[in-house]
Amino acid sequence: MLRADGLGAGYPGRKLLQDLSVEFTAGSVWGILGRNGSGKSTLLNLLAGLRGPDRGEVLLEGQPVRSFGRRALAAKVGILFQEETAEFWGSARDYVQLGRHPHAEGAFAWSAADEQIADSELERQHLGALSWRPYASLSGGERQRTRAAALFAQRPRVFLVDEPLQHLDLPHQVLLLERLAAEARAGAVIVMVLHDLVFAGRYCDHFLLLHGDGRFEAGAREQVFDAERLGALYGFPVEPALLGDERLFLPRAGAGPHV
Amino acid sequence: MSRIAVLGLICAIAAAAVVCSIAVGSVPIPAADLWNAVARGESGPVADIVWKLRLPRIGAAFACGGLLALAGTLLQVLLRNPLADPYIFGVSGGAALGVLLAMLFGFGIATQAGFGLAGAIGVALLVFVLGFRGGDWNPYRLLLTGVVIAAGLNAALSLILVLAPQTAVKGMLYWLMGDLAYTGNPLPALMVLAATLAIVLPMGRTLNVLALGRTKALSLGVAVAGLEKILFVVAAVATVAAVLVGGTIGFVGLIVPHLVRLAGLADHRWLLPASVIAGGGLLVIADACARSLWAPLQFPVGVLTALLGVPVLLLLLSGKSHAAR
Numbered sequence: 001m002l003r004a005d006g007l008g009a010g011y012p013g014r015k016l017l018q019d020l021s022v023e024f025t026a027g028s029v030w031g032i033l034g035r036n037g038s039g040k041s042t043l044l045n046l047l048a049g050l051r052g053p054d055r056g057e058v059l060l061e062g063q064p065v066r067s068f069g070r071r072a073l074a075a076k077v078g079i080l081f082q083e084e085t086a087e088f089w090g091s092a093r094d095y096v097q098l099g100r101h102p103h104a105e106g107a108f109a110w111s112a113a114d115e116q117i118a119d120s121e122l123e124r125q126h127l128g129a130l131s132w133r134p135y136a137s138l139s140g141g142e143r144q145r146t147r148a149a150a151l152f153a154q155r156p157r158v159f160l161v162d163e164p165l166q167h168l169d170l171p172h173q174v175l176l177l178e179r180l181a182a183e184a185r186a187g188a189v190i191v192m193v194l195h196d197l198v199f200a201g202r203y204c205d206h207f208l209l210l211h212g213d214g215r216f217e218a219g220a221r222e223q224v225f226d227a228e229r230l231g232a233l234y235g236f237p238v239e240p241a242l243l244g245d246e247r248l249f250l251p252r253a254g255a256g257p258h259v
Numbered sequence: 260m261s262r263i264a265v266l267g268l269i270c271a272i273a274a275a276a277v278v279c280s281i282a283v284g285s286v287p288i289p290a291a292d293l294w295n296a297v298a299r300g301e302s303g304p305v306a307d308i309v310w311k312l313r314l315p316r317i318g319a320a321f322a323c324g325g326l327l328a329l330a331g332t333l334l335q336v337l338l339r340n341p342l343a344d345p346y347i348f349g350v351s352g353g354a355a356l357g358v359l360l361a362m363l364f365g366f367g368i369a370t371q372a373g374f375g376l377a378g379a380i381g382v383a384l385l386v387f388v389l390g391f392r393g394g395d396w397n398p399y400r401l402l403l404t405g406v407v408i409a410a411g412l413n414a415a416l417s418l419i420l421v422l423a424p425q426t427a428v429k430g431m432l433y434w435l436m437g438d439l440a441y442t443g444n445p446l447p448a449l450m451v452l453a454a455t456l457a458i459v460l461p462m463g464r465t466l467n468v469l470a471l472g473r474t475k476a477l478s479l480g481v482a483v484a485g486l487e488k489i490l491f492v493v494a495a496v497a498t499v500a501a502v503l504v505g506g507t508i509g510f511v512g513l514i515v516p517h518l519v520r521l522a523g524l525a526d527h528r529w530l531l532p533a534s535v536i537a538g539g540g541l542l543v544i545a546d547a548c549a550r551s552l553w554a555p556l557q558f559p560v561g562v563l564t565a566l567l568g569v570p571v572l573l574l575l576l577s578g579k580s581h582a583a584r
Contacts, residue, residue, distance in 0.1 A: 050478060070480045073480065074480030075480070084475055088470065089470070090467070090526060094525070098468050101479045101480055101481070108461055
């Protein structure tokens with residue numbers, strides 16, 4: 001459904017992505033792993049068509065992503081940014097409602113269906129009681145859940161999520177990941193930047209490892225998600241552990257910072 | 260309180276302000292005489308004062324306040340800066356430069372207005388071209404461009420005040436402080452107000468999305484670059500119209516949007532009309548005070564809005580820091 005074709009991007013004097021080609025098929029959950037500043041968020045912005053690559057192309061359903069109209073693209077591709085504005089003057093409900101913008105008919109009002117979707121997404125993030133509280137007065141985790149509710153209200157087919165677990169407590173981390181997994185089962189593509197290796201191993205079936213210098217490894221979990229590759233990726237020793245049938249990867253205890 | 264109730268309350272206050280300010284001034288008009296002049300259409304000195312002096316001036320005050328509040332609301336969302344006000348781009352400085360130059364050369368009122376219009380449009384165009392040039396522009400560059408040009412204009416204005424003959428300086432200072440004493444027919448300004456509101460009101464929902472930030476708005480399907488240019492042009496037109504009516508009347512454009520938001524109307528579909536009515540009403544009240552408190556002496560309304568605006572703004576800011584804690 002979404003394809004990166006020979007992508008190259010970076011800053012003057014720094015190459016982040018080089019000749020990166022990956023096919024993100026419907027129904028898959030991709031985890032993007034890498035160190036700080038390795039180009040993970042840059043890649044999400046490229047995939048969302050928010051900036052143009054230096055080289056290559058992003059294709060959505062076979063068409064260049066930059067050839068879509070903004071609204072048509074927003075109806076198909078949703079992105080949860082690492083940081084979104086904290087200076088929002090409206091309520092949590094107002095914030096979530098704006099997620100319906102790409103689908104809303106007419107220019108001015110919201111339809112009853114749009115309002116109902118916003119309400120139900122707030123409920124699903126357990127924010128029903130906080131709906132009319134000013135967004136700015138919510139806690140960090142409640143704001144993150146509001147942003148997630150806005151993303152789900154957008155009803156995209158491609159979910160690009162950048163560190164979605166930040167500020168969330170444990171049950172809400174699981175709630176969000178389970179919801180994303182359910183969207184994938186319903187035919188969506190999930191591409192998420194994660195730093196939590198336990199949740200990454202549990203919820204992602206594909207991985208893209210970005211080394212920050214143009215090198216990358218992409219493939220199914222069995223192919224690329226192992227202790228050796230993760231250790232090399234982070235420059236920090238990672239050890240496998242078995243919990244029941246589940247293979248976990250943990251930072252080696254006592255290892256100093258290998259920065 | 261529901262949003263419709265807040266908007267209704269703002270309308271009621273503005274309407275009351277208009278009615279009361281007809282009655283007050285250097286010649287107070289008793290309610291009975293007012294009724295006779297307005298409702299029964301009796302002619303006489305009272306009717307002359309009401310129809311030829313007070314109402315045009317009230318119309319001008321309302322148009323001016325509404326235009327400034329509208330421009331302020333648009334610029335605050337365009338620049339993502341709660342401290343943006345209509346004069347931030349130096350449009351008023353450009354108008355002032357034109358008017359003061361015309362005063363310096365001893366031209367008449369009509370020529371002064373022409374010079375002011377040329378100065379305001381010239382500066383708006385300059386900021387637009389410099390601020391939007393290039394592919395990778397952002398609101399900060401626009402903001403900085405405007406602020407730098409405004410600073411340069413201020414220096415030029417000071418120079419003119421120093422060079423001007425003593426007799427002309429007082430008139431110049433009145434103009435600079437914002438004054439509604441010499442307004443003519445308020446209809447053109449009221450029409451600009453109606454037209455600008457009619458252009459931006461249908462964009463209300465899109466403006467709510469833009470308030471989430473440029474990138475987020477882009478990801479939600481807003482054609483940000485085009486929208487931002489429209490906002491700039493509409494805000495500039497509104498500011499130019501307001502400056503031509505009343506000179507540089509400070510703080511209305513800055514505080515009115517904040518007051519309306521504090522009253523619970525943050526949604527631009529409500530905020531835009533409510534700000535226009537509240538800004539118009541506020542300036543009508545301020546102008547009524549300016550011409551009646553020390554009657555027969557009239558002082559520039561811009562002084563009064565600043566004296567009112569500073570404490571209100573300080574209160575807002577201290578409240579904001581409480582909320583942050």
